[in-house]
Amino acid sequence: MTADGEPVELTERIAQAVAGVPGVAFLRPGLAGLLRSSVAARATGRRVNPEESRAKSAVRVGQGSAPGTLAIEVSVVLRRGHRAVDVTREIRAAVRRTVPAEAENRPPARVTITVTGLV
Amino acid sequence: MAMNADPNSGSTDATDSADVPGEELLPCGRKLGDVWRQWEDGLADPHTRTCPHCSAALHDLDRLQDVVRRARAEEPPQEDTGALVDRVMDVVRLELRPGRTLPLGASAEDDWIVEAAAAKVFRAAADSLPGVRTGSCRIAPAGSGAAAPARRARGPVAVRVEIVVAATVNLQRIAEQVREEVFAAADGLLGMEVGSVDVTVTDVVPEDDLAEGGPR
Numbered sequence: 001m002t003a004d005g006e007p008v009e010l011t012e013r014i015a016q017a018v019a020g021v022p023g024v025a026f027l028r029p030g031l032a033g034l035l036r037s038s039v040a041a042r043a044t045g046r047r048v049n050p051e052e053s054r055a056k057s058a059v060r061v062g063q064g065s066a067p068g069t070l071a072i073e074v075s076v077v078l079r080r081g082h083r084a085v086d087v088t089r090e091i092r093a094a095v096r097r098t099v100p101a102e103a104e105n106r107p108p109a110r111v112t113i114t115v116t117g118l119v
Numbered sequence: 120m121a122m123n124a125d126p127n128s129g130s131t132d133a134t135d136s137a138d139v140p141g142e143e144l145l146p147c148g149r150k151l152g153d154v155w156r157q158w159e160d161g162l163a164d165p166h167t168r169t170c171p172h173c174s175a176a177l178h179d180l181d182r183l184q185d186v187v188r189r190a191r192a193e194e195p196p197q198e199d200t201g202a203l204v205d206r207v208m209d210v211v212r213l214e215l216r217p218g219r220t221l222p223l224g225a226s227a228e229d230d231w232i233v234e235a236a237a238a239k240v241f242r243a244a245a246d247s248l249p250g251v252r253t254g255s256c257r258i259a260p261a262g263s264g265a266a267a268p269a270r271r272a273r274g275p276v277a278v279r280v281e282i283v284v285a286a287t288v289n290l291q292r293i294a295e296q297v298r299e300e301v302f303a304a305a306d307g308l309l310g311m312e313v314g315s316v317d318v319t320v321t322d323v324v325p326e327d328d329l330a331e332g333g334p335r
Binding site: 080118 | 224228239307
């Protein structure tokens with residue numbers, strides 16, 4: 001489970017759907033988070049799961065403002081040569097296609113897309 | 120028209136403000152982005168050399184660069200691999216110093232882009248003009264004011280770009296061309312609504328000096 005109580009599988013499914021959208025280079029790599037975790041791990045002696053850290057950084061699933069709704073935040077790095085807003089709209093559509101199967105009884109999720117880089 | 124005594128002071132990205140929200144702090148209190156930049160610039164101070172947190176962060180930077188170099192070596196030759204290291208490291212820097220989060224698309228949408236990524240696109244658009252070298256580029260949500268921009272405000276943004284120009288160009292015409300390039304890039308490459316583009320010529324230099332600055 002994530003900190004917000006959603007199954008980790010949903011986060012992973014969303015991440016896979018987003019990564020498959022043309023124009024997406026990769027999910028926000030969370031390199032800063034990885035480095036911070038690495039530094040913290042050295043200080044405390046605990047191991048950090050890099051995949052878990054990456055998924056948390058790029059896809060966040062939480063509770064929406066209305067009861068029973070989901071709020072999904074996706075952070076991505078896009079490829080140059082694709083119009084950014086066209087890609088983010090495709091990402092939203094891909095996320096929405098992914099979520100209903102996972103949460104059939106919920107109202108539509110709020111999906112927020114943030115472009116964190118272009119390569 | 121503002122004139123800048125030090126043209127190099129303008130040659131920065133949007134992310135060079137003193138305090139950027141979301142910057143990563145090491146346990147010792149140093150900013151990770153600052154530690155990396157100082158190291159790359161060869162300016163590491165005694166603290167950085169002795170602090171275990173800074174040392175660990177720099178070790179990770181070395182590992183990251185090694186990984187990128189190996190990835191570049193393994194890429195198919197037909198790919199544009201020449202600048203891959205720079206591009207990946209750009210992504211890392213953007214993540215450390217993203218700047219503000221700005222609206223993409225129409226007002227009713229919920230799509231966003233970090234200031235540093237958009238500013239890079241605008242700077243490249245302006246740099247495509249002959250006789251222009253682009254310095255800083257700041258982008259603010261329209262109507263927010265520079266002092267305390269609202270977090271995640273929708274609406275057309277205000278772009279401020281600084282340029283150094285060759286002495287041979289017409290200042291008014293080149294400023295207008297820069298505006299046109301920025302508007303075109305905002306619409307064609309990003310899909311970002313831009314309300315205004317303010318262009319400041321910070322210096323006028325001989326054409327040869329401009330070429331020496333090289334592409335960035």
